Amino acid sequence: MAVDIPHRRRTRWHIAVFLAPAVLVYTAVMILPLFGTLQLSLFTADDQSRVFAGLDNFRRLFFDPRWSATFWNALWNNTWFFIIHMLVQNPIGIALAAILSSPRLRFSAAYRTVIFVPTILSFVIVGFAFKLILSPLWGVAPNLLDLVGLKSLFTPWLGKEEYALTTLGLISVWQFVGIPMMLIYAALLSIPDEVVEAAECDGITGMAQFWKIKLPLILPSIGIISILTFVGNFNAFDLIYAAQGALAGPNYSTDILGTFLYRTFFGFQLQTGDPYMGSTIASMMFFIILAGVCVYLFVVQTRLRRYQF
Amino acid sequence: MKRTTLTALLMASSILGTAGIAIAQGKTLTIESWRNDDLAIWQEKLIPAFEAKNPGIKVTFAPSAPTEYNAALNAKLDAGSAGDLITCRPFDASLELFNKGQLADLTDLPGMENFSDVAKSAWTTDDGKATFCVPMASVIHGFIYNQDAFDQLGIKPPATEAEFFEMLEKIKADGNYIPMAMGTKDLWEAATMGYQNIGPNYWHGEEGRLALIKGEQKLTDPQWVEPFATLAKWKPYLGDGFEAQSYPDSQNLFTLGRAAIYPAGSWEISVFNTQADFKMGAFPPPVKQAGDTCYISDHNDIGIGLNAKSANADAAKTFLSWAASPEFATIYANALPGFFSLSSAPVKMEDPLAQEFVSWRETCKPTIRSTYQILSRGTPNLENETWVASANVINGTETPEAAAKKLQEGLDSWYKPAK
Numbered sequence: 229m230a231v232d233i234p235h236r237r238r239t240r241w242h243i244a245v246f247l248a249p250a251v252l253v254y255t256a257v258m259i260l261p262l263f264g265t266l267q268l269s270l271f272t273a274d275d276q277s278r279v280f281a282g283l284d285n286f287r288r289l290f291f292d293p294r295w296s297a298t299f300w301n302a303l304w305n306n307t308w309f310f311i312i313h314m315l316v317q318n319p320i321g322i323a324l325a326a327i328l329s330s331p332r333l334r335f336s337a338a339y340r341t342v343i344f345v346p347t348i349l350s351f352v353i354v355g356f357a358f359k360l361i362l363s364p365l366w367g368v369a370p371n372l373l374d375l376v377g378l379k380s381l382f383t384p385w386l387g388k389e390e391y392a393l394t395t396l397g398l399i400s401v402w403q404f405v406g407i408p409m410m411l412i413y414a415a416l417l418s419i420p421d422e423v424v425e426a427a428e429c430d431g432i433t434g435m436a437q438f439w440k441i442k443l444p445l446i447l448p449s450i451g452i453i454s455i456l457t458f459v460g461n462f463n464a465f466d467l468i469y470a471a472q473g474a475l476a477g478p479n480y481s482t483d484i485l486g487t488f489l490y491r492t493f494f495g496f497q498l499q500t501g502d503p504y505m506g507s508t509i510a511s512m513m514f515f516i517i518l519a520g521v522c523v524y525l526f527v528v529q530t531r532l533r534r535y536q537f
Numbered sequence: 538m539k540r541t542t543l544t545a546l547l548m549a550s551s552i553l554g555t556a557g558i559a560i561a562q563g564k565t566l567t568i569e570s571w572r573n574d575d576l577a578i579w580q581e582k583l584i585p586a587f588e589a590k591n592p593g594i595k596v597t598f599a600p601s602a603p604t605e606y607n608a609a610l611n612a613k614l615d616a617g618s619a620g621d622l623i624t625c626r627p628f629d630a631s632l633e634l635f636n637k638g639q640l641a642d643l644t645d646l647p648g649m650e651n652f653s654d655v656a657k658s659a660w661t662t663d664d665g666k667a668t669f670c671v672p673m674a675s676v677i678h679g680f681i682y683n684q685d686a687f688d689q690l691g692i693k694p695p696a697t698e699a700e701f702f703e704m705l706e707k708i709k710a711d712g713n714y715i716p717m718a719m720g721t722k723d724l725w726e727a728a729t730m731g732y733q734n735i736g737p738n739y740w741h742g743e744e745g746r747l748a749l750i751k752g753e754q755k756l757t758d759p760q761w762v763e764p765f766a767t768l769a770k771w772k773p774y775l776g777d778g779f780e781a782q783s784y785p786d787s788q789n790l791f792t793l794g795r796a797a798i799y800p801a802g803s804w805e806i807s808v809f810n811t812q813a814d815f816k817m818g819a820f821p822p823p824v825k826q827a828g829d830t831c832y833i834s835d836h837n838d839i840g841i842g843l844n845a846k847s848a849n850a851d852a853a854k855t856f857l858s859w860a861a862s863p864e865f866a867t868i869y870a871n872a873l874p875g876f877f878s879l880s881s882a883p884v885k886m887e888d889p890l891a892q893e894f895v896s897w898r899e900t901c902k903p904t905i906r907s908t909y910q911i912l913s914r915g916t917p918n919l920e921n922e923t924w925v926a927s928a929n930v931i932n933g934t935e936t937p938e939a940a941a942k943k944l945q946e947g948l949d950s951w952y953k954p955a956k
Contacts, residue, residue, distance in 0.1 A: 294917060294950060359783070363778075363781060363782075363786065364777055364778020364781055364782065365776065365777075365778065365782060365786050365789075366786075370778075382778075384778035384779070385781065386722065386780075386781045387721065387778070387779070387780025387782070387932075389932075389934055473723065475724055475924060475925060477722065477723075477724050477928060478721065478722075478724075478780065478925075478928055478932060479928070479929050479932075479935070480925065496918075496921060497725075497918070497920060497921055497924075498629075498908070498909065498913040498918055498921065499916065499920075500914075502916065505916075
């Protein structure tokens with residue numbers, strides 16, 4: 229075909245054709261609803277009909293003392309949820325990956341599988357299982373602590389305002405630690421042997437080798453994991469809902485943006501749903517995630533040094 | 538090919554089949570409901586009893602899943618394909634249907650005189666002028682206790698609050714039983730089995746509830762704060778780790794015989810009857826001083842109304858009048874112990890525990906849950922806030938006064954009582 233018209237630059241239709249299915253599907257299921265939500269947040273209900281309200285909903289969310297208190301509480305809880313993941317999940321994931329990639333470790337494939345399996349479990353199962361494990365009545369947690377003489381340390385964690393969110397954060401870490409582990413593990417495997425051997429020739433081995441050679445090489449992967457964790461945590465909802473219900477008790481101490489959105493949008497018990505305020509919260513979640521991702525893309529990622537081999 | 542034929546055949550038979558019934562019998566009534574648990578009771582007991590008395594009218598009970606009911610019903614009513622008889626949710630959900638003209642006015646229905654104003658309150662307009670559903674059943678709050686445990690410890694059901702706490706202290710000192718099975722994890726237990734259970738004695742039932750709606754009383758008044766103060770005193774008598782104890786945990790603690798008392802709603806009766814292998818008794822929420830009038834929460838839960846667009850309105854009204862009769866009440870209440878007829882006529886029930894619950898209607902004044910009518914229309918929602926506040930008060934993380942103040946502020950932020 230190209231032989232027929234050798235000099236004119238042809239319109240390359242095949243690019244559009246091949247992109248079309250993905251673009252269409254993505255537009256239909258992601259982009260349109262997103263803009264629909266953003267649009268809905270500018271409206272409000274007046275008796276039965278929908279009227280344009282401008283930024284009133286946002287004003288209400290930020291300046292009405294009740295709405296803003298709930299919003300900031302949810303945002304702070306969400307931030308704490310994220311901090312737990314960054315401080316616990318990702319370092320443990322990296323450490324596990326480093327240990328797994330050690331050539332002297334036996335059964336590494338078995339460990340890898342075992343640690344990754346919880347990731348594929350449903351939130352509902354995880355939430356329910358941990359509710360049972362930590363139950364003060366029938367749970368194994370109090371008995372296990374009793375066996376080692378630490379029964380006094382047991383409290384009904386999920387029922388205490390000061391512990392509930394941290395407990396749920398750690399449950400989520402347990403479930404998802406496999407993901408950073410897998411990504412880092414893959415990054416570690418992709419480090420060429422020559423680099424490692426050169427380091428060994430220079431006398432850099434063991435821990436020093438990890439800190440000085442491998443860690444700088446996997447930094448881009450760590451960046452990706454951080455941003456995935458950020459997006460995942462600020463969209464989180466399922467685990468809290470499964471373990472604590474839509475009111476995110478006790479006293480809203482486990483309320484994150486996702487549960488706040490759910491309660492507002494769909495309503496709960498006698499509370500009827502308010503799609504307009506719900507969309508406002510959803511829009512805020514979108515903006516927060518967008519801001520976080522932008523910071524990462526324009527500030528962090530451009531400064532990460534990449535090494536080509 | 539084969540499948541298409543089959544489908545066509547099935548469709549034809551279903552259309553022709555229903556048409557055939559309609560022609561042959563004259564009138565077929567369809568009941569929309571969310572109580573799919575009750576399908577057998579309707580088909581085996583209620584409908585045959587009605588059809589025997591009213592030849593020529595056939596009734597079909599067509600329930601859908603509870604969580605889908607409201608949405609499905611709204612869609613069907615808008616499309617004009619809903620059944621003739623509509624099972625009514627209490628308060629605002631049904632009121633909205635009536636205001637939209639989808640439920641007919643039943644104020645003058647023969648049989649309505651069998652119900653008190655409180656019984657009709659869940660399906661009456663705010664001004665009290667029109668009633669649009671026949672009240673079917675209510676649930677009553679109280680305390681269910683383990684009779685064996687009480688006999689063993691030599692205690693009797695308390696009449697006053699002082700006796701109640703004395704008794705809890707005694708059970709706790711003995712150490713064999715957890716005095717009370719209730720948790721705060723699911724929040725609603727604390728509000729429904731706690732606050733709404735004991736509260737009516739303090740705010741004097743309807744008197745306080747209506748005054749609150751009129752704006753004459755505030756949630757910060759002593760009669761609304763005191764139930765919280767009493768709830769706070771329950772804390773030492775709940776099981777270890779009650780903060781993380783969920784509703785099924787509480788049920789199991791009681792039915793396994795590990796707890797002596799269960800702050801209950803009467804809907805537990807049929808569950809407990811099948812699960813507990815000890816004798817059970819019940820007592821109403823204790824009053825403050827011996828001799829005080831007692832008040833109970835007798836909360837309307839289910840009603841039945843008429844689709845305004847029904848083609849068989851006359852037949853449907855015949856059914857509704859029957860649903861308002863003592864005969865219906867007797868069959869229904871016995872088939873579902875714990876769901877009590879709202880009829881003023883006395884209903885004879887076989888289940889001793891259900892009998893005990895319903896006997897309080899004679900000595901105590903009934904009321905409904907204070908947060909359900911009108912006061913939960915806005916945001917923040919008073920009912921949902923009460924869940925959180927009650928749990929906080931029992932957990933000891935908020936004082937009764939602070940909890941009440943927060944509730945009143947939330948209510949003030951959107952509710953302006955009519956003058």
